[in-house]
Amino acid sequence: MKLAGLKSIENAHDESVWTATWVPATESRSALLLTGSLDETVKLWKPDDLILHHTNSGHCLGVVSVAAHPSGHFAASASLDSFVRVFDVDTNNTISTLEAPPSEVWQMCFDPKGTILAVAGGGSASVKLWDTATWTLVATLSIPRPEAPKPSDKNSSKKFVLSVAWSPDGKRVACGSMDGTISVFDVGRAKFLHHLEGHFMPVRTLAYSPTDPHLLFSASDDAHVHMYDAEGKTLIGAMSGHASWVLSLDVSPNGAAIATGSSDRTVRLWDIGMRAAVQTMTNHTDQVWGVTFGPAGGPGRLASVSDDKSISLYDYS
Amino acid sequence: MACVYIPVQNSEEEVRVALDQLPRDASDILDILKAEQAPLDLWLIIAREYFKQGKLEQFRQILEEGSSPGQLLLAKGEVEQASAAFKIVLDGDRDNVPALLGQACVQFNRGRYSDSLELYKRALQVYPNCPAAVRLGIGLCRYKLGQYDKSRQAFQRALQANPENVEALVALAIMDLNTHEATGIRKGMEKMQRAFEIYxxxxxxxxxxxxxxxxxxxxxxxxxxxxxxxxxxxxxxxxxxxxxxxxxxxxxxxxxxxxxxxxxxxxxxxxxxxxxxxxxxxxxxxxxxxxxxxxxxxxxxxxxxxxxDNSETLKLGQTEKAQEFMRKATKIDPRDAQAFLDLGELLISSDPVAALDSLKTARTLLKKGGEGIPIEVLNNLGVLHFERGEFELAQQTFREALGDGIWLAFIDGKENSPPVDACASVLRYKDMHLFQHLQKEGRVVDLPWSKVTALFNMARLLEQLHNTETASTLYCLILFKYPDYIDAYLRFAAIAKARNNLQLSIELVNDALKVNPKCPKALSMLGDLELKNDDWVKAKETLRAASEATEGKDSYDTLSLGNWNYFAAVRNEKRNPKLEATHLEKAKELYTKVLAQHSANLYAANGAGVVFAEKGHFDVSKDIFTQVQEAASGNIFVQTPDVWINLAHVYFAQGNFALAVKMYQNCLRKFFYNTDSQILLYLARTHYEAEQWQDCKKTLLRAIHLAPSNYALRFDAGVVMQKFSALTLQKEKRTADEVRLTVSELGNAVRVFKQLSASAASNLHFYGFDEKKIDTHVEYCKHLLEAARVHLKNAEHEEQKNRHKQEALRQMALAEEARRKAEEQRKFQLERRMREDELKQVRQQEEHFERIKEQWKSSTSSKRRDRSEIDDEEGGNSEKRRRKGGKRRKKDKHSRSRYETEDVEAEIMDDQEELEDENAKINYREPSGQINDQDDYAEENAHDPLAAAGLEDSDAEDEVAPESTASRRRRAWSESDDDEQLDRQPEPGEIRENYPDMPGSDGGKLDEEGAINDDE
Known part of the structure; x- marks a missing residue:
């Protein structure tokens, strides 16, 4: 497996680019790359030349997360002011604005069928599930708090939820917290199942393998990537190599590789079979906040976005 | 009658044997001789007696039994006599086996190995079924003669003859050990063990x-x-x-x-x-x-x-002489690898570059000579490369030193740790599962002691290359084989600490302390961990213990105690000035103590700088920090981000904001990969003081993005937006756009505060947030928002009015323009008419002239041409004049419009005054609540030093209390240092983890490997 640089756009945004995802192709157009930035805009880009397709403004305080519906018709963007805006990708009409105060909004993820949007709820120590037909809050998956916390315990915010991921069969939601624990939920019964331990620093990104509903990857500030059997509660392996926080992670559509972006300014490609980094890209000059593989079925693509305001597109083969 | 006395072993008694009454059966007497390990001369006397009596069978029996090398050795003193006796026998019978053996032994002990070998060989020829002792003798002779392979064969044959032959086993074992190879040493030790079990x-x-x-x-x-x-x-x-x-x-x-x-x-x-x-x-x-x-x-x-040429010896007291000597030696014989090796080892501590060179030369020479390169040399080479940051080379060298072994499977990532229960994974790294598993699979999990140092260094290198997983596995392997290896525990603990796994880290340090309860390194680390765990009292005790363990000689612990005191000084919630002063004084004393011992100690200097800054001597502290910073650059093991931060703090305190910003930014980038939200907070505060509101806000948003659960940052962001908006509204001149921006910022601020207030009820009390206080902010922002809306309306109204006016002006200008154009047109027409008239006249004149010319039939055309040129010129001039006139008119228009603008401004000024009154009112009302809260806030906030207060204070003071700038800065400073100290605290730990390990492993360990133990 190999990455080859295709195109880089310097100053793609006016400020740090914090998040990116691919919007799947529809009947009328090809797949698009969706990026969000501290400059309070969300931009849509046409591959492979990364031609600016549209700019959405209206967010306040920086866009922290974007998610695309599997149909490719609509997408959601969330900002530091804790609003989620759901919009039509082609017309940019706002479909709905979601908020669940006092819960903040961090990573977001549509379930594989596209019926539910899962939102990492920050300090509320929960994942909020929104119905994508009615845009109403259908469930709150709360992490159970340790019993009888000491009054002096400063760490009750430890279960601050940062990241969220759906298993490919849509039955499980996993969420990662500031204290490094990962919690797994049974969506059907809206029930907490168990914790996965091993990290002791924030887990910024979670991703399930698209081919194995048990295999979960986590990216943490401890510079490690962990590989869990989320059902069997086992830590299968840990991969080190990044020099600083691992901020972002994505699994390739065939499930054979993962890509990670780190504060050490690099993008790494890992062979899951070998559990080793096979390639390191050093084209970014600041923290890499987002990496995302192109949708299955399309050409092998990987995009990365960074604090250096740039977007890079690679060919993955 | 002659008697002999056989001494009874381990007693004063003797057995008396009458020589003329020797028993017919020699085995009785043999039993006694053997049992009491009688000296050889007794054996000879008795044998001689049998010989004299003609009992040849018995004579042979005794000599045969008595002539094993062991017996001879026991009877060392009588060698000459024995030799003489054997000679007598051999003169009589050339092929007398026992005598041959005896003589061989004698020759061996005399050091005449080849003679001895000849005798043994003859014995073997005469009597091929001779006891194993003969083979053994041959083996020993050959060994002494340097014929190792043949000697090995001989020992092996001896062993075949009698598998229980301890001497042969031991001899073979020694030969194996002397190969200095992992497998050889292992085999040797196995044989030794077997020998030990047999006998x-x-x-x-x-x-x-x-x-x-x-x-x-x-x-x-x-x-x-x-x-x-x-x-x-x-x-x-x-x-x-x-x-x-x-x-x-x-x-x-x-x-x-x-x-x-x-x-x-x-x-x-x-x-x-x-x-x-x-x-x-x-x-x-x-x-x-x-x-x-x-x-x-x-x-x-x-x-x-x-x-x-023992350099170890020379080193004692006369290192330089030794170096000189070695340098000479290398010059005399540039192919003497040993000399280069020694020189390299001598230079390691004083001149690493030269050491590297000479060790490299030694390696090349050894390779050329086809000799193996000792592990310790490769290890030292690797360390030198490592210290110079040449990681690739270091890795190659360590690999060469390590050779083949189970570790390669880990280094190359061929063996991965098996899956473990993710609920119990805290202790995963202490799990020796992997190795046991491999052993079960039949793999040899082995680690010769000679390679431990190189393996440890390899693991350190992998750590440096961020491959901590493999490094952990290697440390684990070391501990699996050598559970007393403290350094491996400590590095292991350091890895766990870096990953914030404090529980595991503390456990590992405690394991190390089990091995050596007074290990200062482990104690220091434990103290550090306890500080991290916020266990103050324990930490102080542990650090004290560490300091005592080194009898105060180790500066690290003194330093830690200094930090502790400093920490205590600035941390004190009540800010008891007396206590603060004592702690500061104590801290300074400790730093100075360290500096007195080690004048080059960066960390002590840094600490002293901080204390100076704390006391307000910014110039002195700036000098110190700058020097420390310079000194620290250039060593990969010394990372001193705190010096940069301190320098930036000093710049900040001196009001040099631009430099402070640059310093913070560089520090963030250089040391933290831009991930430290704390430094971002310092940066934001600097922007705030420099009144760069947008930069400040962006910086805070970045910080929130990095540390999402730090609500203090959100509060700060809210305050910045509030402040920015309030100031914009107070500004004398502002555009409608600015006001519009203000309105949206205020909207954000209200939202941020509202969210905080909503969360405050549930889980934010530990940040020192007070619902009431946040509500005050919400109210204030809302009020500002209302005011801003009014202003916006006004501004928009104003803008519209302006637009109307401008429109009118534009119309007027247009009319004027039209008028002017008409005028110009008219003039132009007029001129043209005039010119036409002129031309007509000229033409008429010309015609007239032609007529005259024709009449006169002579002409002067040149004159005519001159004339027309002059006309042209006149026309150009008039054009210019006209343009000037146009300009003058424009100016007039301008001055008029300026008067108009002034009118407009006057109106705005009126508005402004009103507005300022309004603002003033707000200002008086709002802070009254704020200032009361302020103290509570500070107090609550003190244990969480993420100084939201840093911003909050100055905000409140800016708006309210006319506290002196100096004192305010001082406060901001000290608060910031409070935080900074948090950063700084673990820093000396870092040196500890990094620095002494390497020199330790290259200096100290080397000695352990050599035959001579230097416990210096």
Missing amino acids: PYCAMALNYLANHFFFTGQHFVVEQLTETALAVSNHGPTKSHSYYNLARSYHSKGDYEKAGLYYMASVKEVNKPREFVFPYYGLGQVQLKLGDLKSALANFEKVLEVYP
């Missing part, structure tokens, strides 16, 4: 076993073995070796008195230093330690006699 009283085997256990650090076993060896042997060299082992064991434990005694005993057993020189060296070292310099010198001189 637990073989002194030689005991000594070698003791030697092995000394290197693995099992001192108790060493003592047991050597004591047994001493009890069973009275052979001088063997005893000497045993005493030496015992002495070494005590030496390494630090018991110099006992070590000295045993070295002395060992030396006494040695006839000539040449035979066994090590105890002299050890004795010298111990005497040096005990202050007996003269004796030490004498002993070292003896060592030098034997090893004139």
Whole structure:
């Protein structure tokens, strides 16, 4: 497996680019790359030349997360002011604005069928599930708090939820917290199942393998990537190599590789079979906040976005 | 009648044997001789008596039995006599086997190995079924003659003849050990062990076993073995070796008195230093330690006699001379690898670059000569590369040093740790599962002691290359094989600490302390961890213990205590000035103490700088920080981000915001990969003071993005937006756009505060947030928002009015323009008409002239041309004049419009005054609530030093209390340092983790590997 640089756009945004995802192709157009930035805009880009397709403004305080519906018709963007805006990708009409105060909004993820949007709820120590037909809050998956916390315990915010991921069969939601624990939920019964331990620093990104509903990857500030059997509660392996926080992670559509972006300014490609980094890209000059593989079925693509305001597109083969 | 007395072993009694009454059956007497290990002369006397009596069978029996090398050795003193006796026999019968053997033994002991070998060979030819002893003798002779392969064969044959032959086993084992290869050493040790099992009283085997256990650090076993060896042997060299082992064991434990005694005993057993020189060296070292310099010198001189080039010896006191000597040696013979090696080792501590060069040369020479390169040399080379940041080369070198082994599977990532329960994974790294699993699979999980250092360094290198997973596995492997290896525990703990796994880290340090409860390194680390865990009292005790363990000689712990005091000074919630002063004074004292001992200690200097800054001597502290920063650059193991931060703080406190910003930014980038939200907070505060509101807000948003659960940052962001908006509204001149921006910022601020207030009820009390206070902010922002809306309306109204006016003006200008154009047109027409008239006139004149010309039939055309040119010129001039006129008119228009603008401005000014009144009102009302909260807030906030207050304070003061700037800065400073100290605190730990390890492993470890133990 190999990455080859295709195109880089310097100053793609006016400020740090914090998040990116691919919007799947529809009947009328090809797949698009969706990026969000501290400059309070969300931009849509046409591959492979990364031609600016549209700019959405209206967010306040920086866009922290974007998610695309599997149909490719609509997408959601969330900002530091804790609003989620759901919009039509082609017309940019706002479909709905979601908020669940006092819960903040961090990573977001549509379930594989596209019926539910899962939102990492920050300090509320929960994942909020929104119905994508009615845009109403259908469930709150709360992490159970340790019993009888000491009054002096400063760490009750430890279960601050940062990241969220759906298993490919849509039955499980996993969420990662500031204290490094990962919690797994049974969506059907809206029930907490168990914790996965091993990290002791924030887990910024979670991703399930698209081919194995048990295999979960986590990216943490401890510079490690962990590989869990989320059902069997086992830590299968840990991969080190990044020099600083691992901020972002994505699994390739065939499930054979993962890509990670780190504060050490690099993008790494890992062979899951070998559990080793096979390639390191050093084209970014600041923290890499987002990496995302192109949708299955399309050409092998990987995009990365960074604090250096740039977007890079690679060919993955 | 003549009698002989056979002494009974271990007693004063003797057995009397009358020579004329020797029993017919020689085996009776043989039993006695053997049992009491009678001296050889008795055997000979008895044998001779049988010979005299013509009982040849018995004579042969006794000599055969009595002539094994073991017996001869026991009877060392009577060698000459024995030789004479054997000679008599051999003269009579050339092929008398027992005599041949006896004589061979004699020759062996005389050092005439080839003669001895000949005799043994003859014995073997005459009597091919001779006892194993003959083979053994052959083997020993060949060994002494350097024919190792043949000697090995001989020993092996002896062993075939009798698998229980201890001597042969021991001999083979020694040969295996001398190969200095992992597999050889392992085989050798196995044989030794077998020999020990067969016959637990073989002194030689005991000594070698003791030697092995000394290197693995099992001192108790060493003592047991050597004591047994001493009890069973009275052979001088063997005893000497045993005493030496015992002495070494005590030496390494630090018991110099006992070590000295045993070295002395060992030396006494040695006839000539040449035979066994090590105890002299050890004795010298111990005497040096005990202050007996003269004796030490004498002993070292003896060592030098034997090893004139022993650099270890020369190093004592005269390193430079030695270096010079070695340099000369390398010049005299540029192909002497050993000289280069020694030179390299000498230079390591003083001149790493030169050391690297000479070690490299040595390596090349050794390679050329086809010789193996000692592991320790490769290890040193690797460390030197490592220290110079040449990681690739270092890795190659360590790999070469390590050779083949199980570790390669880990380094190359071929073996991965098996899956573990993710609920119990806290202790995952202590799991030796992996190795046990591999062993079960039949893989050899082995690690020779000689390679441990290189493996440890390899793991350190992998850590540096961020491959912490593999590094952990290697440390684990070391601990699996050598559970007493403290450094591996500590590095392991450091890895866990870096990953914030404090529980595991503390556990590992405690494991290390189980090995050595007074290990200062482990204690320091424990103190550090306890500080991190916010366990103040415990931490102080641990650090004290660490300091005591080193008898105050180790500056690290003094430094830590200094930090502790400083920490305590600025941390004190109540800010008791007296207490603060005492703590500061104590901190300064401790830093100075360290500086007095080690004037180049960066960390102490940094600490002193902080104390100076704390006392307001910014210039002094700035100088100190700058120097420290310069000194710290250039060493990969010294990372001092805190110096940068401190420098930035000083710039900030001195009001040099631009430089402070640059400093913070560089520091963030250089040391933290831009991930430290705390420094971002400092940066934001600097922007705030510099009134760069947008930068400040962006910086805070970045910080929130990095540390999402830090609600203080959100609060700060809210305050910045509030402040920015309030200031914009107070501005004398502002555009509608600005006001519009203000309105949206205020909207954000309200949202941020509202969210905080909503969360405050549930789980934010520990941030020191007070619902009421946040509500006050919400109210204030809302109020501002309302005001801003009014202003916006006004501004928009104004803008519209302006637009109307401008429109009117534009219309007027247009009209004017039209008028002007019409005028111009008119003028133009007029001129044209005039010109046409002129032309007409000219033409008329011309015609007239033509007519006259025709009439006169002569002409002057040149004149005519001149005339027309002049006309043209006049036309151009008039054009210019007209343009000037146009300009003048424009100016007039301008001045008029300026008067108009002034009118407009006057109106705005009126508005402004009103507005300012309004603002003032707000200002008076709002802070009253804020200021009261302020103190509570500070107090609550104190234990969470993420100084939201840093911003909050200055905000409140800016708006309200006319506190002096100086004191405000000072406060901001000290608060910031509070935080900064948090950063700084673990920093010396970092040196600890990084720095002493490497030199330790290259200097100290080397010695352990060499035959000579230097416990310096």
